[in-house]
Amino acid sequence: MAHGLPGVTTTAKTGGDTAPAARVTGLTRRFDGRTVLDGVDLTIERGEFVALLGRSGSGKSTLLRALAGLDRGTNGGLEVSGAVAVAFQEPRLIPWKRVRANVALGLRAADPAAAARALAEVGLADHGGAWPLTLSGGEAQRASLARALVREPGLLLLDEPFSALDALTRITMHRLVLDLWDRHGPGVLLVTHDVDEALLLADRVLVLDGGRIAHQSRVATPRPRHRDHPDLTALRATLLERLGVTPEGTA
């Protein structure tokens, strides 16, 4: 996919290729003279699950949009391997197209069997003929994931995809995303403001601050993870501190 960004090169995914899923070097973005991204360096390995934390307005969505090729105002180096797919907080389904047709929008060439397979994978096999407005919030987000995965991306970008869902649906979606990631193996960048979500899902958790990746923690805890695992408790404290959140009970 051609991003059309300055300094951007893209490479096609091939069997012997060991290029990372994405590599960003010195990525800079200014809005009206204000620097939001200030030379971000980031590599996402193939099949690696990376979570990106940061305060509201720290530039998380700006970085994700750059990786998605949706922002032409970015400077710096950006390389991605294979197809890139994005899912946002809002499912962004087209209301006048049935669910099946919405999923097929993720494909370059019509392939009804692939769309049906993707729907089955997210548990919506029976909803292909439904209209988006008849879906629950969780179902609509599943359809959005199916549309992203149907193109077998090398890089899957998720911008707070679960924040609008209720707590129980969110747990189900976490399991689904891990299951899909396991089966398809894309590199993932998950933007979230939820430290626990990052710790439950990711191999590596980054904190964006001051326009750069200011901190990273590796999460080696085997999955499925429980939020009370001692390793995660320690990492949670570190990450909250990095985010400028003071623990309860202290000043």
Ligand SMILES: Nc1ncnc2c1ncn2[C@@H]1O[C@H](COP(=O)(O)OP(=O)(O)O)[C@@H](O)[C@H]1O
């Ligand atoms: N298109 C835009 N025009 C002007 N300012 C923008 C634009 N997009 C984002 N910003 C600004 O850049 C900063 C980072 O935004 P964003 O990446 O959406 O933050 P986050 O996703 O971390 O909450 C914010 O101050 C936001 O107002």
Ligand SMILES: [Mg+2]
């Ligand atoms: Mg955002």
